[in-house]
Amino acid sequence: MGEYNKKTDWESPKGLREPIKTLEDKWKLVPSFLQVKGLVKQHIDSFNYFINVEIKKIVQANEKVFCDADPLFYIKYLNAYVGTPDLEEGYNITKPTTPHECRLRDMTYSAPITVDIEYIRGNQRVIKNKQLIGRMPLMLRSSNCILTNKSDYELAHLNECPHDPGGYFIIRGQEKVILIQEQQSRNRMIVDEFKGAIQCQVTSSTHEKKTRTNVIVKNGKYVLRHNALSDDIPIAVAFKAMGICSDQEIMQLVGTDDTTMKKMGPCIIECHNLKIFTQLQALIYIGSKLKVKRYQTANARTPVDEARDLLATTILAHVTVENYNFYVKAIYLAIMVKRVIDAENNKATVDDPDYYGNKRLELAGSLLALMFEDLFKRFNWELKSTADKIIPKVKAAPFDVVKHMRPDLITNGLFGAISSGNWTIKRFKMERHGVTQVLSRLSYISALGMMTRVNSQFEKTRKVSGPRSLQPSQWGMLCPSDTPEGESCGLVKNLALMTHITTECSEEPIARLACNAGVEDVRLLGGEEINHPAAYMVFLNGNILGVSRQYKKLIRVFRMFRRRGLISAFVSIYPNHNQRTVYICSDGGRLCRPYIIVENGRPLVQQCHINELNRGIRNFQDFLNDGLIEYLDVNEENDSHIATVEAEINPYVTTHLEIEPFTILGVCAGLVPYPHHNQSPRNTYQCAMGKQAMGTIGYNQKNRIDTLMYNLVYPQCPMVKTRTIELTHFDKLPAGQNATVAVMSYSGYDIEDALILNKASIDRGYGRCLVYKSAKTTMKRYSNQTSDRILGPSRDACTGKIIRAHEILDSDGIAAPGEMVENRQVLINKQMPPVTINPVPQGQPQQIEYKDVPVTYKGPVESYIEKVMVSSNSEDAFLIKILLRQTRIPEIGDKFSSRHGQKGVTGLIVQQEDMPFNDRGICPDMIMNPHGFPSRMTVGKTIELLAGKAGLMEGKFHYGTAFGGSEVIDVCKELEKHGYNYHGKDIFYSGLTGEPLEAYIYSGPVYYQKLKHMVQDKMHARARGPRAVLTRQPTEGRSRDGGLRLGEMERDCLIGYGASMLMMERLMLASDAFNADICGSCGRLAGRAWCHACRSSAAVSSVEMPYACKLLFQELASMNIVPKLTLKKYC
Amino acid sequence: MPHSDQKPKIILEEFRLKNAPNDFGMADEKWSFKKFTKHFRIVIVRMDNCEMEFDLIGIQPAFANAFRRLMLSEVPSMAIEKVMIKNNTSIIQDEVLAHRLGLIPLKADPRLFEYRPEDAADGTEFNTLEFSLKVKCTNNKSHSKDSYRPEDLYENHSVYSSQMKWHPIGNQISVYKESDVGPVHSDILISKMRPGHELDLHMIAVKGIGKDHAKFSPVATASYRLLPEVVLTREVCGAEAALLQRCFSPGVVGLDHAGRAFVQSARYDSCSRNVYRYDEIKDAVLLSRVRDHFIFNVESVGAMAPNVIFVEAVKILRDKCKSLLDELNML
Missing domain, CATH: 3.90.1070.20 (Hypothetical Protein Ta0175; Chain: A, domain 2)
Incomplete structure (x- = not known):
């Protein structure tokens, strides 16, 4: 072109x-673009389109509801609106709300959907405006959200972070994202090769229907295949059924060149063999191939009519047919045949199904539109059936349909779909799971990364590489680096910055x-x-x-x-x-x-x-x-x-x-400095790790009460920035700290990527983090007029002192802010009535025995109570949330990572005086083993170190932007200018001997992220402890204080070694040893030294065996299989 | 190779540091007190209240390093160890606030105090300093309408170390002057507040050593470097001389009137070894460092003068040696 x-x-x-x-400064167009479009503009645009345009279209498309009982009755929807967010406080009383209030109070951030209707009451025509039909969850920062077009100052008053991207929903206090769904584009011909045969496939989708039509090659002939037909239809028959009756016309539509003629010949002949010459004959033929419907409706039509209808509305449904004039549809079908013939002649014309031009991304707006239309249809159907039921009855007041409009159906449908992520749409037979996810608030970047995530509909288990591999047409649209590893690799993608x-x-x-x-x-x-x-x-x-x-x-x-x-x-x-x-x-x-x-x-x-x-x-x-x-x-x-x-x-x-x-590149990959110098998988690893880095999550982080939140005490902006970092405001909400790193070996505690940390740095606050957890309870009211209650702290009967478990409770029975909580202490001293259904006899409400259901703190390390919130939730019950805080200092085993996919755990914490130091008296915060470099090839990290060091001397931030950024040569010249070695290598002295180290040490600042995996959350050991009830074996897992399993492979080792006594100890004595009584004469289990079968205790002896074995015998016996043991004296 | 003197040297090669061929390491040498006293010298180059540069010449690195290590980790100083929080409604967390307070350098001569026993319930005047900090942020009623700067809108919106108040216990009031005790710097920002926020803290400072926590370290840093030496092995002049000059820190290489390069003073060379980047002059210099000439740099945080810190370190080493000898004699 x-x-x-x-x-x-x-x-x-x-x-x-x-x-x-x-x-x-051409790059300045990018921030300008983001200013207009924003990082999550796709979501917001799509949702805005839905609530402002599409919802009206949907209501218009389903505008009339009739009733079978009364032919004069109708409801007509004139218009539909989505309002501004509010909360229902009692009947017909609403109050405007803010997203933050909804988060704290476990409410849903939603707005009323109102309609203007015209309907018949009695025999009057009535118009009613602003009738509530349901509530629509609102996307934050959408056109109806109160946060849009607010200044930073106003946002601060609403407790909202100005950098928060929005684009998610708040359902019952949870932040939910509707992920972008990727799918094949609809209404397009796709020619592909399926098991060696060429086929042309069209998935048509209209408001009513979703069908798939195929033209395939079968025995050298072209046939039409469709789900509604029990058999394939020869293509010529299909043409004739569409009214293209002459063979010449068919050939002219498909093409009159020699190869086409040759290929089409058999089809035409087949049609003649079937003796089909007219449209009617063809329709009869198709009518005979219709799938038998399970239930026949009363006014059954002839197969010919059915076939004609099928051709008009179901096959290639998106090509509209007016007055049964099939000409355009016939042309469309001819083109499909032509595409198949072309593909047979030239394999290159087969379409690539993974090509991104053939893909469409479904966003929150279109998904919600599908959901809403389904619910609205159901709503109308329910209105119709109530009208059918009530109108025939003679009543004093005329039937008023408004009284039967229940907003719950649509409200609960929408809320439920978003909170569960199950998208069930009956008319398309669509059932999808995991459409929504809880917005990850581990770090600002993880939240942002989630908003750009694209989920593919492809099955994860299928072993085809096509949909997973990087498609050249993804260039610039989807980030080439940001995809998870493992089963969903390549199926979950992320949008690029300017998409x-x-x-x-x-x-x-x-x-x-x-x-x-x-x-x-x-x-x-x-x-x-x-x-x-x-x-x-x-x-x-x-x-x-x-x-x-x-x-x-x-x-x-x-x-x-x-x-x-x-x-x-x-x-x-x-x-x-x-x-x-x-x-x-x-x-x-x-x-x-x-x-x-x-x-x-x-x-x-x-x-x-x-x-x-x-x-x-x-x-x-x-x-x-x-x-x-x-x-x-x-x-x-x-x-x-x-x-x-x-x-x-x-x-x-x-x-x-x-x-x-x-x-x-996308948002996550944009954090990596010099990504174009790294081996590509390293950038992918960083994309996954950036989401686990702790730091700041928003300016409102101190006002949030999340179930789990990680914050860094002193987060820093990276010394080496990228343009993306500035565009995404990562520099204002950072997640990491600049550590002075010396690339050298130290002590042997740094093998396998382990890091050595400087104790003085830790003392001064490096890597210190805050972990917030929350405890929550509600005070429910029950149907029998009883309710939960909270009591003040209990006192010891003898001493009169408050018992240890209640030490931190305030007199209101809720833990006081600022207190230190230890394991098993009570946070909320809640009690609950034992009977909640049967009504309590009136007159003596005081005599109810309450049962303790306290909220207790569990954890080996104590926490502090940051704050307590007492409020009410949407059911009007008391809601109590307690925020608990821990300050954690880095310890051996905590995980750190640079921005180049180089993660490592702390191997040793070294006193400052033992650390090496250079001429200027600088000793590193961290020592990294140089073996981390050769196989990983993260050259970007070495450049980051250089650029960071030069930036320190110059007092500026260097840029490591992809395909740009500060050049190594300039950075090195800057170092040289400030008296440093050109290559960034300095003389270091050993802190132990005081003599200079033989090698020059590459050292400088590198941005390190502290990852959420910390030893404190993982440490676990057990000597004795709880056992499972059924098997009497130790429980499993850290949370249940479980045992450490000696697995199959470990067992194999012991067998191979021949350590039978050790095996016996580990597998039975340390697990579920049990003394079973066995009757020697019948070989069965005997209860309490008495064999019920032999009616004797003479031959009963005690045998030690695993309890699981005894259980197996009993279970087998219960199924009429009798296991018998033969006892022998062996000593 | 010119043997200009018999100083032990380590040669800075392009890719590694290498001991001089005639140097078998000082650990091999037989140590004699006589020889040591003859050669050992201390030269104080620069000294002020907070920083000191001095040379330790003719000593083994083990000793120099021992002094460095002792200054960092075993010379005691006073720091806030316990913070009793009566009220803290500011946004800063109790633990973080306590950590920040701990890191504030305190003016108090640790030599005048004793270590507080671990099991002591209350501090005495000999081992404890007590401070309090009581600040409340309020709206500034008299602020002008046009200003929206926090410093005009609010009172006490920033809490500085100068707001800490010393509470003398026992006889301390007569022993110390008000100006002798307190934070070294008055402008350390502790917290930022907004109206309604309040801090009411009671702080206890004790004596401790840097090994326990970096806040007890009396120095910001104490380190040394070896004296650099630059020797020209051939005559360098003209453009090459100018290039050579640029390869070193300013003042290391000078040019005489004929444009010939000569070594002025290598003492302040940063040892960047950038001369090796230029093939034409890399053979003209021999870079080395003197292995028994330590240029110490001690930066005090302010409680004690740097020279005092060094002397304290020497004393600690002496005491350690003494106790070792005592132990040995006991055998």
């Missing part, structure tokens, strides 16, 4: 040869524009004209729009209109020369990305524009409006020639220029 005006300067080669000047996901825009104006640009209606054309080599078929969102003879003009006009802003910036148009088609897309869920437009070898964005941007008089939208930048989706991107930097612009072909290459 690329049309150039002849008159421009490219005729004079002088202008061309001039090197194109690099735009300075935008489109929302749907209306087709009509685009269709009209296309017609004006020379697209001819296909219904007016015959097969020969459609298949003419000069004609290009034009598709709009997978539907046939028409045929164009000047496709180049069409494309140029479209792009021009888009750049002028006359049509939506997210409409894409691109040709496919193999298929001789032009595709226009305006549907939602496409991935797209902005690019600078290049015309005649010059980027349209000039330095003057950037200067205007710097001065703040131009923003990203202005660039779009002026047609300097445009969005390209994956398909159009692959039809463009994009230069990465100005120098790569080729005036004859280049159409676009990349804004900044570092934006191909």
Whole structure:
């Protein structure tokens, strides 16, 4: 592509040869983009579209409800609105709320959905406005959220962090994210090879239906396959059923070249063999292949009618058929056949199902729309059935449908779906699990990373590599580094920094524009004209729009209109020369990305524009409006020639220029300095670890009461920043500290990536973290008028002192803030009535015996009570939350990691005087073993160290931005300028001997993250302890104080060694030894030295065996299998 | 190789440090007191209240290192060890606040105090200093309407170390002056507050050593380096001389009127060894360090003068040796 005006300067080669000047500060377009679009704008845009536009469309599509009992009765929905967030405080009383209040009080951040309705009451027509039909959970920072367009100061008053991205929901106090779901695009033909046979598949999806239609090759003939049909239909029969009865017409539609004719021949012959010549015959044939319905409705139609209906509405459902005129659908089917024939001739035309142009991302808005439509239909169906039931009854007051509108159905449906993540939509037979996840608040980055996560619908267990591997078309759209390891590797992806996901825009104006640009209606054309080599078929969102003879003009006009802003910036148009088609897309869920437009070898964005941007008089939208930048989706991107930097612009072909290459990475990968110097898996590891790093989670972290929160006491901004760090505000909410690292060996406690820490650094606050946990309870009220209660501390009967377990309780029975809690102490002294269902006899309510159900603290290390919250939840019950705090100092075994996927545990903590020191008296905070480098090839880390060291001397932050950042050579020169060694290696003295070390030591600051895995949470040992009731074996797991298992493989070792007594001890005596009484004569278990079977105790002897063995014998006996033991004296 | 003198040296090669070929390590030498007294010298180069640079010449590294280690970890000083929190409604956590208070250097001569026994319930005037900090942040009623700076809006929005108050116990009031006791620096930020926040703390400072916790270390850092030596092995002039000059710290290499390079003073060379990057001049210099010339740098945190700290370290070593000898004699 690329049309150039002849008159421009490219005729004079002088202008061309001039090197194109690099735009300075071009990267500033990225923050400008993020200012307009934000990091989670996709979610918010999609949700906004749903609550402002789509919900109205859905209500309109289902606007009328009729009743079988009364033909005059109807309800008509006139309009629907989603309001502003509030809480229901009693009947019809609401109060505006804030997200933070909902978090604390375990409420749902939601807004009422109201409708204007017109209905019949008695025989009057009544209009009622603002009728509540349900509540809609609100996405934070969406158009109806109170946080939108608030200044930082206002946000602070609402207890909200200004850097919090929003885009999630708060359901019953839990923050929930609806993950982006990736799926194959709908209504598109996909040609693929399935078990050696070529097939063309279309998944059609309309508001009512979702069906799949295939054209496949079967015995050298083409057949139509569909779920609603019990058998494959020969393609010629399908054409005839659609009213294309003559064989010539069929051939003209499919194509009249020799190979096509040859391939189609057998199909036509088959049709003749079946003796099908007319449309009716074909319909009868199809009617006979219909799947038998389980239940027949009363007014059963003929199979012919059914078949015709099926063809019109179910097969290729997205191609609309009016008045049973199947012509367009027949053309569509012909194209499918043609694609199969093409693919047979040329394997290269088989589509790649993993290609990102064929993918659509479903966001919160569209998923909620599906859910809402389903619930709304059910709501209407329920209204209808109540009307059916009540209207026939004669009543004093006329039937008022408003009284039967129960908002619970929609409210609970939406709340339940988001809180459980189960998306069950009956009309599409869709059942998906794990659509939502709890927003991880381990660190700011983990929350942000979650908002950009893309979940693939693909099964995790299938062993195909295609969907997991990195697709070239993901370039710039999805982060190449950020994916988990293990089973979901490559299936869970993350959006890149500048990716935008489109929302749907209306087709009509685009269709009209296309017609004006020379697209001819296909219904007016015959097969020969459609298949003419000069004609290009034009598709709009997978539907046939028409045929164009000047496709180049069409494309140029479209792009021009888009750049002028006359049509939506997210409409894409691109040709496919193999298929001789032009595709226009305006549907939602496409991935797209902005690019600078290049015309005649010059980027349209000039330095003057950037200067205007710097001065703040131009923003990203202005660039779009002026047609300097445009969005390209994956398909159009692959039809463009994009230069990465100005120098790569080729005036004859280049159409676009990349804004900044570092934006191909996502939020998490953006934290890594110099990622382009690292081995690629290391960046992937860091992406996973950055989410476990503790630091700060938001400016409101001190006001939150989360079940688990990790904070660093003194978090620092990294010495080596990246542009992404600034764009995501990681420098304001950091998670880590700059440690002076010496790369050397020390003591042998640093093998296998272990780190040596300096005790003085720890004393001074390095790696100190706060761990917050919360305890929570509610005071329930029961149906029998009883309720839970809280008592003050109990006193010892003898001494009159408060008992130890209650020592920290205040007189109100709740632990006091600031107190230290130890293991098994009571936090809330709650009591509960034993009977909660049967009514208590009136008159003596004081005599109820209460049962203690205290909330106790468990943990080997004591905590402090940070704060106590007493409030009420949505059920109006008292809600008590207690926030507990621990301050943890790094200890041996705590996990640390740099930003290069280099994790390690603390191996040894060394006194400062034992640490090596350099000429300037600096001793490192941390010693890292150099063996960590050669196999990991994390060159980025070595550069980070250099750049950090130079930055310290210069008093500035260096940049390690991907594909850019400070150059090593400049950094080293800076070091040299300040009297340091050019290579960053210094002389160190041993702290132990005082003599200089023989090697020069590479040392400098590296940003280290403290990871959430700490020894204190994992340490576990047991001598004796609890046992499982059934087997009498020690319990399992740390939380149950379980035993340490001697597993199968360990057992094998002992067998191999022949240590039978040790085996006996470990497997039986230390586990579940049991003295069973066995009757020697019958060999069965005898109870209490008395054999019930032999009625004697003569031969009973005691045998020591595992309890599990005894249990097995008993269980076998219960199934009529008698295990018998033969006893012998062995001594 | 020119043997200009018989000082033991370690040679800075391009990729490693190497002992001079004639040097078999000082550990091998037979130590004689006579020889030691003849060669040993201390030169104080620079000294002020907080920092001192001095040379220890003619001593074995084990001794120099012992002094360094003792200064860091065994010379005692006073620091806040216990914080009784009566009220803390500020956003800073009790533990973090206590940690911060502990790290504040205190003006108090540790030589005048005793170690507090571990099991002692109450401190005495001889082993304990008591401080209190009682601050409440309030709205500044008289602030001007236009200003939104926290310092104008609120009173006591920042708590500084100067707000700590000393509570003399026993006879302390007559022994110490008010100005002798308290934080060394008055402008250490302890916490930031907003109206309604309140701190009411009682702090107990005791004597301790750096081995126990870094806050008891009397020095910010104490370290030494070996005296660098730069020897030109051939004549360097012209552009090469200028390049050579740039490879060293300022003042190390000078140029004479003929543009020839000469070594002015290598003492303050940072030993960056950047000269090895240039093939044309890397053969012109011999970089080395004198193995028995230690340039000490002691930075005191302020409780004791650096020279006192060094003397204390020497005393500790002496006492340790004495006790070892006593133990040996007991056998």
